[in-house]
Amino acid sequence: MSIWMTFIVALKALRRNAMRTALTALGMIIGVAAVIVMVAIGTGASSSIQAQIRSAGSNIVMVTAGSGGFGPVRQGQGAVTTLTADDAEAIRREIPGVRYVSPGLNTRTQIVAATGNWNTQVQGAGPDLAAIRSWPTQFGSFFTEDDVTAARKVAVLGSVVRDQLFGVGSDPTGEIVRIKNQPFQVIGVLTSKGQAAMGQDQDDTVLVPFTTVQKRLMGVQHVTNITVSAENGVPLDTMTDQIAELLRLRHKLQPGTDDDFLVRTLEEMASVLTSTTNTMTYLLAGIAAVSLIVGGIGIMNIMLVSVTERTREIGLRLAVGARDLDVLLQFLVESIVLSLVGGAIGIALGFGISFAVQRVMQWSAVVTPTAVAMSFGVAAAVGVFFGFYPARKAARLNPIDALRYE
Amino acid sequence: MTGGHSTADVAGPRPVISTRGLTKIYDVGEVQVPALRGVSIDVVPGEFVALTGPSGSGKSTFMHLLGCLDLATSGHYFLNGKDVSTLGSRELARVRNQEIGFVFQGFNLLSRTSALENVELPLLYAGHVPAAERRDRAIAALTAVGLGDRVDHHPNQLSGGQQQRVAIARALVNDPTLLLADEPTGNLDTKTSVEVMGIFQRLNIERGITIVLVTHEADIAEYGTRIITFRDGVVLNDSAIEHRRIA
Numbered sequence: 001m002s003i004w005m006t007f008i009v010a011l012k013a014l015r016r017n018a019m020r021t022a023l024t025a026l027g028m029i030i031g032v033a034a035v036i037v038m039v040a041i042g043t044g045a046s047s048s049i050q051a052q053i054r055s056a057g058s059n060i061v062m063v064t065a066g067s068g069g070f071g072p073v074r075q076g077q078g079a080v081t082t083l084t085a086d087d088a089e090a091i092r093r094e095i096p097g098v099r100y101v102s103p104g105l106n107t108r109t110q111i112v113a114a115t116g117n118w119n120t121q122v123q124g125a126g127p128d129l130a131a132i133r134s135w136p137t138q139f140g141s142f143f144t145e146d147d148v149t150a151a152r153k154v155a156v157l158g159s160v161v162r163d164q165l166f167g168v169g170s171d172p173t174g175e176i177v178r179i180k181n182q183p184f185q186v187i188g189v190l191t192s193k194g195q196a197a198m199g200q201d202q203d204d205t206v207l208v209p210f211t212t213v214q215k216r217l218m219g220v221q222h223v224t225n226i227t228v229s230a231e232n233g234v235p236l237d238t239m240t241d242q243i244a245e246l247l248r249l250r251h252k253l254q255p256g257t258d259d260d261f262l263v264r265t266l267e268e269m270a271s272v273l274t275s276t277t278n279t280m281t282y283l284l285a286g287i288a289a290v291s292l293i294v295g296g297i298g299i300m301n302i303m304l305v306s307v308t309e310r311t312r313e314i315g316l317r318l319a320v321g322a323r324d325l326d327v328l329l330q331f332l333v334e335s336i337v338l339s340l341v342g343g344a345i346g347i348a349l350g351f352g353i354s355f356a357v358q359r360v361m362q363w364s365a366v367v368t369p370t371a372v373a374m375s376f377g378v379a380a381a382v383g384v385f386f387g388f389y390p391a392r393k394a395a396r397l398n399p400i401d402a403l404r405y406e
Numbered sequence: 407m408t409g410g411h412s413t414a415d416v417a418g419p420r421p422v423i424s425t426r427g428l429t430k431i432y433d434v435g436e437v438q439v440p441a442l443r444g445v446s447i448d449v450v451p452g453e454f455v456a457l458t459g460p461s462g463s464g465k466s467t468f469m470h471l472l473g474c475l476d477l478a479t480s481g482h483y484f485l486n487g488k489d490v491s492t493l494g495s496r497e498l499a500r501v502r503n504q505e506i507g508f509v510f511q512g513f514n515l516l517s518r519t520s521a522l523e524n525v526e527l528p529l530l531y532a533g534h535v536p537a538a539e540r541r542d543r544a545i546a547a548l549t550a551v552g553l554g555d556r557v558d559h560h561p562n563q564l565s566g567g568q569q570q571r572v573a574i575a576r577a578l579v580n581d582p583t584l585l586l587a588d589e590p591t592g593n594l595d596t597k598t599s600v601e602v603m604g605i606f607q608r609l610n611i612e613r614g615i616t617i618v619l620v621t622h623e624a625d626i627a628e629y630g631t632r633i634i635t636f637r638d639g640v641v642l643n644d645s646a647i648e649h650r651r652i653a
Contacts (some may be wrong), residue, residue: 003531009530018516217518320576321503321531323496395415399502400475405512 003333010334013306021338024302027295028342028348028382032375034288036350039282039371041357041405042281044364046274051313053270059099060132062246063091063226063242066260080260081222081282082251085210088126088226090250095242097234102126103210111206113165120161121205122261124213124223132229140173140188143209153209155179156188158205177206181219184208212300236265244403292375296382303390314394315402328395334385336380343379347372420487422584422616423472428466428481429639443469444481444638451583454610455618456575456627456647459557459636466467466588468636469620473586474498486583503531507577511589513569515561521548522557528580547575567598573583574605587619591626593652603629604653610623629653 001009011275014021065083084288088103104125111118129135130142157165166172175186185397193202214220240263247261307314314327350372354365430442442464449455470476473609474490483490485505485617492493493501502508514523520578524543529535535543551571561569570590577585587606592601607629609615619630628651633642 001532005530036480058648187498233416312514313592316500316516317527317531319502319508319514320498320528321580323499323531326499326531403475403510 001012001248001322001329003329006326006329006333007337009330010047010337013330013334014337017306020302024298025338027341028292028339028379029295029346031288031292031295032346032348032379033341033353035285035289035375035378036144036367036371037353037357037365038048038284038288038346039281040354041363042277042284042351042366043366043368043371044358046277047279048364049273049277052275053266053374059230059234059236060266061228061236061243062262062264062266063087063243064262064264065222065224066262067256071276074384076323081220082260083226084222085252087247088223090246091228091243094246095228095239096113097231098228099240100128100132100229102129102227103205103225104131104227104324105128105210105213105218105220105224107213107220109164109180109217110199111161112155113172114173115167116165118164119351122156122213123205123207123215124210124217125207125227126210128229129207129227132227135193136191137188139171140186142188142208148209151185151209151215153212153216154181154187154208155184156190156201156207157186158190158207159192160201160204160236161206162189166177179206182216185291193228226241237268238270240265242340253274289378291384292378296339296386299335299338299383300386300390303331303387304340304393307331307390307394310394311397311402311405314397314400315405316399318399324395328391328396329392331391332387335391336383337382338374339379339387343376347376351373410599411572419450421448421450421484421488422453422475423447424484425633426482426484426611427473428468428471428501429479430471430476431479438492440639442471442478445639445641446481447615447634447641447644449618451616452609452610454630456621456633457618457620457622458627458628458633459642460605461622463636464639465620465636469586469588469618472584472618473506474502475508481634488618499531503528504580505582505584506566507574507580507582507585508586509570509573509577509590510537511592513561513566513593515572515576517561520558520560521553521564521575524561528574532580533579540653542619543579544575547579548572550573550578550609555644566594567601570594570598571605574602574609578609583616585615585617587617589620589622590625592620599626600653604650612621625651 005239063083065080085103088101092101094100102125104123106121107122108121109120111120127143127145127148137156138159142156143152147154157172160329162170162172165177166175171189172186173188174185177186178184188204190207208224228243230236244259244263248259251260253260317327351367354367358365414593425537426446428442428445429440432439432441432533435482445468457469459465466474471478476493485501490498490501518525522544523543526540526548529540530545545554545557549553551574553568553575554570556564560603564572591602594602603626604645606617606619617630621627628647632644632646633651
């Protein structure tokens, strides 16, 4: 029998048991849709992380103070106090291709205004930080080099802090807030930037000159990080190496000793995050794949029932001249049609759900052609794999035994 | 019409069927049940042979061997001069498709499938037959059994006699040299049985198709030209019918 006729015969057989066909296909539909949606959500998550990192600036090198300690006792990140503002100046002066440099150190504290109070992160920074992070002010202006040199008590509020202390959308420029009981003048409010890749709210912050944090708030000489941005086209890995070399020299580290700092690019941090979300994606897709296999077993079950039910039909077909191969193909094509139709509907459903997730839950979900091609391929493979055993069982029947089957 | 029971020794037309020492033993668990114990007969073209005998005599087993639906345990079966016992499953399928038409007691029509499609079924397995030709040949076969006006009816819309006529049309559609019928009137009332036998007789007389038919009813057997009686797996009696009934 031609493959086209085999296909027609399979379609007729499936239509004869429409309800059963629909329920069997449903297993396939759910499996394929689940795989597509899970992969879409995972892919969406990692691409939105990458987009955020890119918006934070792809040309940024972060220097953070290392983990210090004596002997076997290791202290946490940023515990050493060897990183200083002079290091930042040295980087600006001596490393080629550097555009902006901002030393920084942070402290978490309560901020009090006349109209409310709020516990937040106080970030000490240089005046370059606004340019490095391309972060304009909504009201007022950022602090200047002059403010840093004089360690003035001026503050630029993140939008969340402004909302908490002075009311949503207000302009508190010129107001006074108290940080650790010292009066700071509000000179600006930053535009809203939203959540960062790790989930912390970037707008829940107050920026002050780092010298002010050193002298007025913490009484220290060091900084905990230096943010460096490179001119366009400058290779970041070279710059990373040069910064490390310079800092080792300045910190008088002997060859063989560990760095007391860490130099990383944002790209590196992004790749760590991306690999985490990838793991998540594989996990989700794996769970979804289980439902695909369950769907396949459903198909096998129905095909076995179908072969048993139609034993006499098989006997008749053999008696009028069907070859083993004809019978094998008939049932195999039936199961492939079943799984492919289920797969196609599943893909459509997967698209629909991904779209709904994007609209309703505001997650980004990206349906990739790879995921579609793969789940369709898996659906076809499931059809062949789980259809083969019942089909072979049918094809091996002896005509007279099949005809006499009760 | 020759009513003779020729053997291979006698010169004459080449037999359609020629069996030599055909045996069939069923394995039922540890017991071996012999159903046929050496059957040697010849059937020449144009004969209408009725196989009779009590149940368990081996006539149906013999019929299944003739139809290539089952394989003999030993012995030889020559169909149109070809030793069928040596054929592989692929060739056997071709023989069932091209050289033999089989009619069953229980009709064995595909349900929810029109008479036309039921009759077309063997043509689907007959290599490449274009759809239009399939349809024409199926309609011709249905017309030959008097159902030219029922081609689109489904089996559940047809009477028992009509269903058996559809089955006969299906057996005829590939123009086989041999028509085998296993108790074709077993599920039919007397009047319908006569109608169906009339069709067989017409095909035998007008078209010269060789027919072998299993029945346990003596009057049905008398529509043929020769009667072979089985008992306990061997041929008990083999004789020409002298006064043939005409349906």
